[in-house]
Amino acid sequence: MSAYDTHRVFNQAPPFVDVNLVTLDQPLLDALTANGVDPVQEGLLSFGEAWGAAERFELGRLANENPPKLRTHNARGERADQVEFHPAWHALMAASMEAGLHASTWDRMGESSAAPQAPARNGAGKTGPGKNLPGANSFQGRGHVARSARLSVISGVEAGHVCPLTMTHASLASLAVAPERLSQWLPFVRSRQYDPRFLPFWEKRSVNLGMGMTEKQGGADVRANTTTAAPVQDDEYEITGHKWFMSAPMCDAFLVLAQAPGGLTCFLVPRFRPDGSVNGLRFQRLKDKLGNRSNASSEVEFVAAFGWRLGDEGRGVRTIISMVQYTRLDCVSGSNGLMRMALAQAIHHARHRMAFGRKLVDQPAMTLVLADLALEMEAITALTLRLAASFDAAGSDPAEAAFARVVTPAAKFFVCKTAPGFIYEALECLGGNGYVEEGPMARLYREAPLNAIWEGPGNIMALDVLRAASREADEMVAVAGQLAEEAGGMPGVAEAAKDLGDALRGDNPxxxxxxxxxxxxxxxxxxxxxxxxxxxxxxxxxxxRLATPRRIYGANDVGHLAPRLLERALPLI
Structure with a gap:
């Protein structure tokens, strides 16, 4: 045997690239149709082709292998406080913003007649937005189903750059409580031209918005925050304090919670003051994270930073929670995309890899594992797009608005907590090939826990379900009854509905x-x-899953459906 023969590569799956990530996903196509979206008319087929290209996968690899760097000072010793990214990151951001992932659901809302302008120090030139712009807690966007599908697709290719897209998209729900700020920022948020330049927002083609709530001593308990905001004039404040986590520090402005004289309040803190000077945001470091490596997460000091108040003093949580509701939907969509990519990689590998004289996919034990994962993926995809549909309809249908309020925390709890175990099982289908960094599986696995932590971890989501049941008891009863009726006749549904009612009515829920x-x-x-x-x-x-306790993947009785489930999950290519 020659030296060449010893290194001949065979019995390896070809790369899963240059594929259409939408047309190869029948559960996604079915869920889109069921929720009123035509994939062809919406341009999702061409979107799936673009994001399935080898080039996009390579951009994802490069962005994660070359994480962002913080430049606190320039060569002259002056404060810089800028974050530098690899060109792959910028290419991904440009593609996603061109597709509208940061703003598309607000495209049909009322426009302000005011032209983009620099903010006036004296409050002059304030113009209100159109009357149909999104309001706090209103869920009045359109196109959430199609956007959720797109977000799932890009998350499977590279999840890190989703953060600033999510923050920017959701921010409009909070900005709506301050019409003059909304009218100033809305044209820049809606722009499809990615602009990473470090300039005042009124000099740019587009902007991205981030968020800073978490402090060292508070975590999810934001009412324990100690960052202070001192009034200056009108809605302008001077903010001093520290944030333990501030998402996407490269953004042009941030929604920030701080203690004003009237209590915890929400502020919009730009990178540049209205006079064009750099604002007092001092980045201390970027977090060294388990996953999400391509995205920057920071610790920041606010040194007499300029900020505009959004909403009334003391109502900061109410102001920002409307944004958080949208980001939670994105957490569900993002986890859906991570799991979908992991499943596709596992099935693709199993169809090409031989072991013990047969393809892996034809080995009964492996067949059952893959089929069980595919069944779970059917469920996750159906729930994700149904939830997105409730956001679309909530502005005109009170029942759908109730569905969105009640089901969002439960869906985030279930979907985002399912992701790590699901992706691990898919990774194991590749054996050692799944555990190394050359392929995408290790990155998907490291990414998996994050959406369960972002925007409220599991206990917060579960307690939000209880709060909904306590504060809006009739709404919870109506939604639970609706779900039981829609799923009626299927195994375990009646028992699940009874269990839910008993848990909510118990002495110590x-x-x-x-x-x-x-x-x-x-x-x-x-x-x-x-x-x-x-x-x-x-x-x-x-x-x-409902009628009997959920068992480990591959131990549930789904073998009779295996061929159908696998073909729906990934048609032969």
Missing amino acids: EWRARFAADRLAGLATAAALRRSAPAAVAEAWART
């Missing part, structure tokens, strides 16, 4: 908060599957 969130998510998922998936698929999920 906090003990069963996670149980309640899990059962609510199960009902919502069963109803979503009944809406978009084949009847046999919906019934199999309910039978193996």
Whole structure:
């Protein structure tokens, strides 16, 4: 045997690239149609082709292998406080912004007649936005279903750059409480021309917005924040303090919580003051994270930083929670995309890899694992797009608005917590090939826990379900009844509905908060599957997840559906 022969590569799967990430996903196509979106008319097929190109996958690899760097000072010793990114990051951002991932659901809302302008120090020149712009807690965007599908696709290719897209998109819900700020920033937010230059926002083609809530001593308990905001004049304040996590520090402005004289308040803090000078944001360091390596997360000091108040003093949580509701939907969509890519990689590998004389996909134990993962993916996709549809309809349908409020925390709880275990199982299907950094599986696995932590971890989501049941009891009853009716007749649905009611009515419901969130998510998922998936698929999920305890992947009785599930998950290519 020659030296050449010893290094001949065979029995390896070809790269999963130059594929259409939408047309190869039948559950996604079905869920889009069921929720009122035509994939062809919406341009999703060409989108799936563009993001399945080898070039996009390579950009994702490069962006993660060359993480951002913080430049606190320039060569002259002056403060710089800028974050530098690899060109791959900028290319991904440009592609996603061109597709509108940062703003598309607001395209149809009312426009302000005011031209873009620099903010006036004296408050002059303030013009209100159109009357149909999104309001706090209103869920009045359009196109959430199509955007959720797009966000899922790009998350599977490279999830790190999703953060500033999500923050920018969601910020308009909070800016709406300050019409003059909204009218100033809206044209720049809506622009599809990515502009990473470090300039005052009124000199740019577009902007991105970030968020800073978390402090060292507070974490999720933002009311414990100590950052202060001193009034200067009108809605202008001077902010001093520290943020332990501030998302996307390269952004042009940030929604920040600080203690004003009247209590915890929300502020818009730009990188540049209205006079064009650099604002007092001093970046201390970038976080060294488990995953999400391409994205920058920072610690920052506010040194007499300029900020505009958004909403009334003391109502900061209420102001920013409207933004958080949108970001939670993105967490669900992002986790859906991570799992989808992991499943596609696993099936693709198993169809090409030989072991013990047969393709892996034809080995019964492996077949069952992949089919069980595919069944879970059907459920996750159906729930994700059904939730997005409720955001679309909420502005005109009170029942859908209630659905969005009640189901969002439960869906985030279920979907984002499912992702790490799901992706691990898919990674194991590749063996050692899944564990090394050359392929995407290791990156997907490191990314998986993040969406469960962002915008409120599991306990916060479960407690939000309880709060919804306590504050809007009639709404919770109506939504649960609707879900049980829509999923009626499937195995375990009646029992799940009873379990949910018992958990919410118990003497100490906090003990069963996670149980309640899990059962609510199960009902919502069963109803979503009944809406978009084949009847046999919906019934199999309910039978193996609701009627009986969920078992480890590959131990649930779905073998009779295996060929159909795998073909729906990834048609032969």
